[in-house]
Every structure is written in structure tokens, then in C-alpha cells.
Amino acid sequence: MIVLDYKDRRPIYEQIVERFQELILAKVLECGEKLPSVRNLAMELSINPNTIQRAYMELERQGFIYSIKGKGSFVADIQDMIDIRRREWEEHMEKLAQEAVHMGLDRKKFMELAEILYKKAEERK
Amino acid sequence: MIVLDYKDRRPIYEQIVERFQELILAKVLECGEKLPSVRNLAMELSINPNTIQRAYMELERQGFIYSIKGKGSFVADIQDMIDIRRREWEEHMEKLAQEAVHMGLDRKKFMELAEILYKKAEERK
């Protein structure tokens, strides 16, 4: 489920955070589901438990999971978060569209650029 | 060239600033071109010359125009500004495209939304 990329220059804990974010946002990990324990995941990935701990701390701070001492870490209910993100995204997009109109970017060019940038983002993923 | 909207809740000088920004960015007013004098424009719009003065000061502060005592106000060379704005706009758009991919918004929906928001911005103008 979690695969580390040692060629990646980003720190390991960051890779773990991002991977779990994806799994949770894509609902592969469902609300309330238990994450592997800090120690188990550390063993499985052959890394130090501290690194997992740090990743889980960050995920909890961001509201993706919640941890209960003595019980484990669990996927949080992120529907509200998703809704808020979606709304903010649309607001930003609306603002950019307005700026495009002000800058004199016509609809055709605007749509072309949007498509190019979307494809670029898709490939990068 | 300048039309005031008294139903608009924003201060008049702000409307004037925005209108000139549009005219300059859209290159209706070209680099080096002389703006109407403070007094003339005030008469034309039937408003206090101080309001125009304030708008011109703000435009100068933002780098859209420059004023020469005894000669008048002129459109500044804003190519650099345009380039920077355009670059920043593209960066923002790229970021939004990336977020769209991360949120699981597929290309079709992304393009539809982009078009809707562009049209909405166009109508509002």
C-alpha cells in the first residue's frame, strides 16, 4: 500500500504523508478504518518508527487521521474537508477566470491553456 | 471612456482606478499616451477634481502611470508588469489544475467548469 521511493529527494515522512492523503481522499481507506500501527508499518517499510510517528503526527494535524493513545490511528471523517476544499478551489478558479477576462485572454486561448495545464498535471502525477 | 456607477458601493476613485487599469492593460491607452487632465476629467464626470487626483496618485503608486508637473499624466511602460502578471496567473492556473487532478476531478468536468466560470466572468464584465 505504501511504497517508498529512495530516489525521491523529498524526505521519507513526507512521502508517507502524501501517500496516505491520496489513499484517504480516494476513499481507499475509509472513514474510521484503522491504520497500521506505528511499529508495524515501520517494520514493514524497514524504517525507523520515529519516521512513521512523524508522518502520522502530520496527518493528524492536517485532520486526515486521529490517534488514540493505546488504541491506534484511524481515518478521520473528511467529508467536510473535501467540501471546503472543493468550494475554495472553485472560488480560486472563478477569480482566475475573471483575471483572464481582464487580461484580454480570449475564451479559446483560455480553454487551450486550461487543457494543457490539466494534462501536464495529470502526467506529473 | 470612463463611466461611473453610482449604484456601486465602492468609492468613486476606486472605480476610476480600476477602469484606467483595464484600459491600460487592454492597451486601449498605449504606453506614453497622455491621460485627460485632472480638471478636464473632473468636469466631464461632474465630480470633484480631488477625487481624480486621488485616483491618479493611486495609479502612479501602482506603476500604471507617471506624472510630470506642469505637463500631465502619462501611461507608463507596463510590459514588465503585464509579463509578471501573466506569469503569476499561469502559475496559479497550473496549481489549480494540479489540485483538480488530486481532487479526482476528471478532465471533462474540469474543462466544463473552466468554461462555465469563464463565461460567467465575461458576462459580469
Add this chain to the structure above:
Amino acid sequence: MIVLDYKDRRPIYEQIVERFQELILAKVLECGEKLPSVRNLAMELSINPNTIQRAYMELERQGFIYSIKGKGSFVADIQDMIDIRRREWEEHMEKLAQEAVHMGLDRKKFMELAEILYKKAEERK
């Protein structure tokens, strides 16, 4: 007892819900007391019975009233709710007082602000 404000932008049923909440919390309507029937209140306010129905449904969902088929709607026992709200209110107030101390707001200014905001709330009511 219920006065509608058509200048208010909120939906009518929401205004009705809020008004009944106030009447029940202020114990003008006592526990067990019968509310006006859907039809009567609708006639009295010259609005659609469905709107009243919706308001009553919302009030029941929130635990302010209970409805018995064929008999009517009655004010619920809300003492628990009142106690909980009061406790939560005090907790929030305690937290704000603490933040005030941390922000360096001295007691005199804190008390002044509290009084001003209380009066403002009173007037608005």
C-alpha cells in the same frame, strides 16, 4: 407571538424555527405546552402550511418539540439541553478570558469590551 420579517433574507421557515427556539429557551412556552396547530398558525401568518410543517420538523429534529399524530406538537423537556448549552457557553467564555489574558488585554479593557458587546447584542434583539 410569531412575527415574520419579509425583509430578512433567510427563509421563512428558518425564522419560525428561530423564534420558537427563543420562546422555548426563554420558557415563554413551557414544557409540555401545546404549540399552535400547523393549519392554524399557517392561517394566522397567511403562509403555506408546508412551511410551518417544515419548521416543526426541524424543531423536532433539534429536540425542542415532539409531535404526536392526531394530537399536535408539544414543547419538549429541554432542561438538559439548556444545561448543556449553559455549560458549553461558560467553557467558551472561560477560553476567551484566557485568550484575553494571553493577548495582554487588561481587565478594565476586557470588562469594557464585554459590556459594549452585551449592550450591542441586547439592542439587536
Add this chain to the structure above:
Amino acid sequence: MIVLDYKDRRPIYEQIVERFQELILAKVLECGEKLPSVRNLAMELSINPNTIQRAYMELERQGFIYSIKGKGSFVADIQDMIDIRRREWEEHMEKLAQEAVHMGLDRKKFMELAEILYKKAEERK
């Protein structure tokens, strides 16, 4: 400047974070001022550099300081943060005052409670 309280049950890094927050909010440490280096402060307090690192990370996340690799950690410009906090605090206070009015808490009792809770917060500090 920083004194640890080993009787305090809270983790050391949290104490350090809070202490620096106070020093920065009270402007004892001014904007742009350099904080002691991770290693120096660790030596001075006879604790592990990791613990300081963790505290500084948290302070940076919260916007109190910024760190530049190879140069050090510096106090951030927090005037905006202070303004925002103050505004949010007032909004919360206004809301609580409104709720107090709705709950039927009269002004005298409201003011008494406010004073008691303020004193309590002051003593706890």
C-alpha cells in the same frame, strides 16, 4: 530566557513553544531577531537538540518564526497575526454576548461571570 519546569506534566517541547510564543507576542523578541541555534539552546537547557528542533518546527508552522537552512531561525513579522487574532477574538466575544442575551442571562450576571472568569485566567497564568 527559557526556563523548563520538570514538574510540569506537559512535554518539554510544548513548554518551549509556549515560552517563545509569549516572548514574541510580548515583543521581548523583536521581528527579525535571531533565536538561539538549535544546538546552543539544547546545550544551555541540557536537553537533546531534537527536542528544540521539534519546538522550532512547531513555531515555524504556527508562523511565529521562520528558519533558513544554514543561517538560523528568526522571529517572523507577526503584526498581521496579532490583528487577525484580535479580530477573531472580538467576533467570538460578540457571538457569546448574543448567546447570553438569548439564554436570558441579564447584564449584571453576564458581567459578574466575565469578571470571575477573567480573574481565574489571570491567576492560572
Add this chain to the structure above:
DNA sequence: GTGGTCTAGACCACA
């Protein structure tokens, strides 16, 4: 068993 904190110490990137 589980998460949370902390120590001791290594190594890296950046300046």
C-alpha cells in the same frame, strides 16, 4: 499493544 516523548548521535544540504 498502542501512540507520545525524549535521548544520543549520524549525516545531509546550504551558507
Add this chain to the structure above:
DNA sequence: GTGGTCTAGACCACA
């Protein structure tokens, strides 16, 4: 020299 990441491992609180 400075912050940032990571390992190895201890100990605590909670369940």
C-alpha cells in the same frame, strides 16, 4: 555553523 532528516532505542501513559 546552521537547520532538517533519520536511525536506534528507551520509557511513559493509556487500554
